[in-house]
Amino acid sequence: MSALLIEDIHELAGIESDPRLMLAGKQMTDFASISNAFLFINEGKITAFGSMENGKADKIKQQYNDIEVLSAKDRLVFPAFCDAHTHLVYAASRELEYVDKIKGLSYEEIARRGGGILNSARRMQQVSEEELYLSAAARLDEIMAMGTGAVEIKSGYGLTTESELKMLRVIRRLKSDFPIEIKATFLGAHAVPPEYKGRQSDYVDLVINEMIPMVVAEDLADYIDVFCDKGFFTVEDTDRILNAGMKYGLRPKIHANELARSGGIQVGVKYNALSVDHLEYTGDEEIEVLKNSETMPVILPGAAFFLNMPYAPARKMIEEGLPVAMASDFNPGSSPSGNMQLILSMASILYRLTPSEGLAATTINGAYAMGLSEELGSIAVGKTANLCITKPMPGLAFMPYYYGTNKIEKVILKGKISVEL
Ligand code: NIG
Ligand code: FE
Numbered sequence: 001m002s003a004l005l006i007e008d009i010h011e012l013a014g015i016e017s018d019p020r021l022m023l024a025g026k027q028m029t030d031f032a033s034i035s036n037a038f039l040f041i042n043e044g045k046i047t048a049f050g051s052m053e054n055g056k057a058d059k060i061k062q063q064y065n066d067i068e069v070l071s072a073k074d075r076l077v078f079p080a081f082c083d084a085h086t087h088l089v090y091a092a093s094r095e096l097e098y099v100d101k102i103k104g105l106s107y108e109e110i111a112r113r114g115g116g117i118l119n120s121a122r123r124m125q126q127v128s129e130e131e132l133y134l135s136a137a138a139r140l141d142e143i144m145a146m147g148t149g150a151v152e153i154k155s156g157y158g159l160t161t162e163s164e165l166k167m168l169r170v171i172r173r174l175k176s177d178f179p180i181e182i183k184a185t186f187l188g189a190h191a192v193p194p195e196y197k198g199r200q201s202d203y204v205d206l207v208i209n210e211m212i213p214m215v216v217a218e219d220l221a222d223y224i225d226v227f228c229d230k231g232f233f234t235v236e237d238t239d240r241i242l243n244a245g246m247k248y249g250l251r252p253k254i255h256a257n258e259l260a261r262s263g264g265i266q267v268g269v270k271y272n273a274l275s276v277d278h279l280e281y282t283g284d285e286e287i288e289v290l291k292n293s294e295t296m297p298v299i300l301p302g303a304a305f306f307l308n309m310p311y312a313p314a315r316k317m318i319e320e321g322l323p324v325a326m327a328s329d330f331n332p333g334s335s336p337s338g339n340m341q342l343i344l345s346m347a348s349i350l351y352r353l354t355p356s357e358g359l360a361a362t363t364i365n366g367a368y369a370m371g372l373s374e375e376l377g378s379i380a381v382g383k384t385a386n387l388c389i390t391k392p393m394p395g396l397a398f399m400p401y402y403y404g405t406n407k408i409e410k411v412i413l414k415g416k417i418s419v420e421l
Pocket of ligand 1: 117227255332
């Protein structure tokens with residue numbers, strides 16, 4: 001693998017000289033940049049970076065004869081986005097429900113009428129594995145072109161053992177075919193299928209006694225998830241499922257507190273979840289619980305925006321010293337976009353995060369929420385070279401500011417130029 005030197009970088013953002021697994025509180029505010037910089041990649045890893053002024057970039061050029069040199073004059077270079085929560089494997093879009101929503105129906109009302117997740121589950125049962133793969137592959141190409149370098153993808157539109165396994169096999173195939181880093185999460189407990197109406201605990205039994213063992217036997221999942229919320233799975237259901245998952249070595253990353261103060265955060269922390277996600281309904285008690293944990297709070301601005309829901313108290317969490325990650329929640333119902341640049345803009349516009357805090361939330365902290373922050377999420381020596389080179393721009397603050405267009409010019413994944421626009 002050849003070496004690549006990026007020189008004359010106008011601003012190199014998201015650097016760490018002493019890499020940490022996550023950035024909490026003020027550390028997010030201080031996620032650093034340097035101007036007029038170089039970055040050297042060898043064997044797919046970040047090998048050196050620093051100021052153009054110290055002459056090191058020239059020395060590297062003399063040292064390596066087969067080196068490729070790229071100028072990033074007037075451009076920003078930053079770690080590729082780490083999107084820690086998506087449902088991007090799905091069979092069909094749901095724009096008709098979206099129209100119902102505009103007319104005034106709530107997410108819960110749509111779900112009660114058999115829309116929502118159950119609608120996606122019906123379509124999932126009809127689609128072939130090949131079709132499912134092709135549509136998800138197209139979405140992966142789309143998010144890579146917008147700067148995502150690592151993504152978590154959930155099952156959860158299957159709701160039968162067979163369909164859940166189908167989704168997870170598609171994710172496994174995507175993992176081997178794409179340069180983007182992928183983590184798979186088993187979300188059998190996403191909704192109660194209609195056949196189990198009135199006997200929810202029988203469905204929980206199916207998840208525990210049949211689905212988890214089969215998922216683990218085929219080694220199809222890295223993590224386990226439950227939609228722990230009002231109208232979906234109770235704290236007790238979640239406790240049972242996470243307990244079973246733990247016995248099989250699956251660490252939780254759960255949906256919590258999107259629709260109510262459901263106790264989801266507490267049960268997630270109880271099982272040492274890697275992350276608890278959504279968090280629209282988070283009070284002081286939940287913040288205290290998170291402070292005494294290794295669990296990353298993951299906020300999903302796209303879902304709150306798209307569903308017109310209250311915004312999670314991200315600013316407060318950071319002020320209280322917590323880390324915060326932000327992810328796209330890319331899915332056909334509550335957030336039909338995987339554009340992390342838009343999430344970065346929402347981080348500042350809707351949640352009042354500074355550009356550095358927003359960058360930390362969408363890179364290093366997202367990497368933590370996927371168990372990837374030792375290799376990804378910041379510009380640090382020894383990390384995998386996953387980064388974005390932007391179009392010409394004045395600096396990092398322009399990223400959230402100039403919202404709505406793709407500002408990326410090149411995406412480098414594992415040291416190779418994977419996207420060129
Ligand atoms: O993260 N909240 C639960 N699950 C998804 C929505 C899935 C859907 O509506 O299809 C979410 O928002
Ligand atoms: Fe989700």
